Amino acid sequence: MRPIIEFCVSNLGHGTEALKNKLEQNMDYDVIEYTCLGNCSQCRFEPFAMVNGEVIAADSAEELEEAIETKIKELEAWDKLELD
Numbered sequence: 001m002r003p004i005i006e007f008c009v010s011n012l013g014h015g016t017e018a019l020k021n022k023l024e025q026n027m028d029y030d031v032i033e034y035t036c037l038g039n040c041s042q043c044r045f046e047p048f049a050m051v052n053g054e055v056i057a058a059d060s061a062e063e064l065e066e067a068i069e070t071k072i073k074e075l076e077a078w079d080k081l082e083l084d
Contacts, residue, residue, distance in 0.1 A: 001079060003072045004030045006050040008037040014047040015061030023068070051075070 007020045024031045039055060042048055047064045048057035051071045058064035 001075075002028060002030050003075055004032065004050075004052055005068060006032045006034060006037060008039065008043050008048075009033055009035050010040075011037075011043045011048060016047045016049065016064065019047075019061050019065050019068075020049075022065075029072075 005020075005023055007016055012020070020031060020033060023029050037043070037050060039048065042055070042057060046057050046059065047061050048055055049064060049068060050056065051068055052075060054071070056064065056067045056071055058067050
């Protein structure tokens with residue numbers, strides 16, 4: 001299953017816009033931008049995104065990218081276990 005990565009337009013100022021644009025280039029991902037993801041208190045303070053509905057946050061956009069990739073690998077491993 002393709003991971004769904006969601007970004008809040010209000011959070012793009014934390015450096016997540018470049019990350020969103022980069023992830024959009026990967027055809028294995030569904031990347032969606034919303035005007036609001038309902039995490040306003042978090043959105044003001046740190047970069048975050050949602051991966052398959054789970055909030056992933058970090059101190060920087062670079063760390064967020066790593067955390068997203070780690071989460072996607074976990075999901076892929078889980079999917080593989082379910083198929084076996």
